[in-house]
Amino acid sequence: MKLVEQHSLSARGAVQEAPRMHILILASYAPSLLNFRGPLIRDMLAAKHRVSVGAPDISTELRRQLVELGAEVHDTPMERNGTGMLADLRYCKGLRRLIGSVRPDVVLTYTIKPNIWGAFAAHSVGVASVAMVTGLGYAFTDTGVAPSPTQRVTGLIARRLYRAATSRNRRVLFQNPDDKADFIRAGCLADPSKVGMINGSGVDTEHYARQPLPSDPVVLMIARLLGNKGVRDYAEAALRLRKSHPQARFQLVGPFDGGPDAIAEGEVAAWTAQGLEYLGAAEDVRPHIAQARIYVLPSYREGTPRSVLEAMAMGRPVVTTNAPGCRETVEDGVNGRLVPVRDPSALTEAIAYLLDHPAEAEAMGEAGFQLVARKYDVRQVNRAIMELMGLPPAPPHTATFMP
Structure with missing residues (x-):
């Protein structure tokens, strides 16, 4: 996947000029940085911001693509599916070192572990953070099966950690009103004035171009x-x-x-x-x-x-x-x-x-x-995210992702 440059300011041009702000984006799943956040990174760079990204297990090819896009790439080791507190504390400590080293103006996180531990790490070194709640996950989903004692304890801990983390966030962004209401009802956010609403992560309507409906069922x-x-x-x-x-x-x-x-x-x-x-x-x-x-x-x-x-x-x-x-x-x-x-x-x-x-x-x-x-066009969604983060938006452009 590569970026076709069709606008006047390239990613390299944005880096050469003095950036307006430095944003660090933290993910728990490395491919999502390109698949889900690639257009957002592109639009931040087009607005002359500096963008760093961090995730665990970044492959050589993904690193190359992110660097080609214009981002600075960092490894943030993490156990994605683990529930051990010691591993999570190590992850938080690593985030704190990274944030203290690169000194961004704002940290943007998504998914539960970056949201929680990224907020703690950023706050500890005096950096503002914004969390995107892209879904409430397994702990909040009614699966039709009574949760086990372990799942109940894990859910309780997650809700308390989320409440502490969001008290340290500048903003908390939600993708639908049900998530917002349930998150607040569960006690995960004490200050509803921090809420911002966005229409999902958006979709690149040029990359996912319309195709005729096939006749085969x-x-x-x-x-x-x-x-x-x-x-x-x-x-x-x-x-x-x-x-x-x-x-x-x-x-x-x-x-x-x-x-x-x-x-x-x-x-x-x-x-x-x-x-x-x-x-x-x-x-x-x-x-x-x-x-x-x-x-x-x-x-x-x-x-x-x-x-x-x-x-x-x-x-x-x-x-x-x-x-x-x-x-x-x-x-x-x-x-x-x-x-x-x-x-x-x-x-x-x-x-x-x-x-x-x-x-x-x-x-x-x-x-x-x-x-x-x-x-749901990704360009509209990205403008909303950047406005809620307090970032000047990107100028109009027609850059798109191509395979």
Whole structure:
């Protein structure tokens, strides 16, 4: 992936001039710095800001791409799925050293561990921080199963740490009103005046360009293989529909996960033996979306589901759940269908309806494309993020990401 420069000020030009402000962006998953924050980094650099990024396990290729984009890259070792306090304290200590060394004007964090420990580390060296709550995660999601004692204790600790961390943040940004309300209700934010609302992470409508709806009845889901993404519900619906709609194909794209809610490889093997097509993880999901006629995400909770926005930008009708984050992206009957959470029967019916009514599916794809252009275009979202951070915005430009 490379940046095509179509504006007057290049990333290198921005670095050569005196930067307005220095921003350090901290992530828990290194590829997200490019896949989710690449356009934001681009727009910050276009506005003549200096941008540093930090994440664990940054590959050589990803480092090269981030440097080519114009960012300064730092490793921040972290145990992503661990709950051990000693490991988290080591992570915080490392962040404190980094922030003290590079001396940014503001630290921008997202996902729970950078949000919590990044706030503590920045505050300890006198640097302002802004947290983006891109989803409340497993501890806040109703999975339909009573939490174990360990999960209850972990959730309690997370809420208390979040409350302490947000007391040190300058701003706390949310992607949907349900997350904001539940976060405050759980006691994670004592000062609601710090809240800022954004329309997800946005989607680059040039990179995820609109494609004609194919005639072949291909149904697609893209997600990490977690129970709370609704993967099991999708598999059950797909295997039912294989019998009633034998001409249809049902595809699943996404990596296995090591978290407590992970789907086992054996489960996926059993589904594929019955006709579900598991295509593995994908660095570029556009070819998969392009050949799909219907996009499905039966998640139990999201911040704003990026894959849904990508599918809508490419003109696909969407079936998703009436859950926080998901319901923000679909108006039932207009650009897709909303179904109850953990309801494979309703999911089956909604997918079957779109398979059986291709003209309506096409109209819904058009409506979704229009919604993304109006509300979720990444350039609009980036301007909102920068304004909430107190940064001067980027000038108008047409830079885009190309494979």
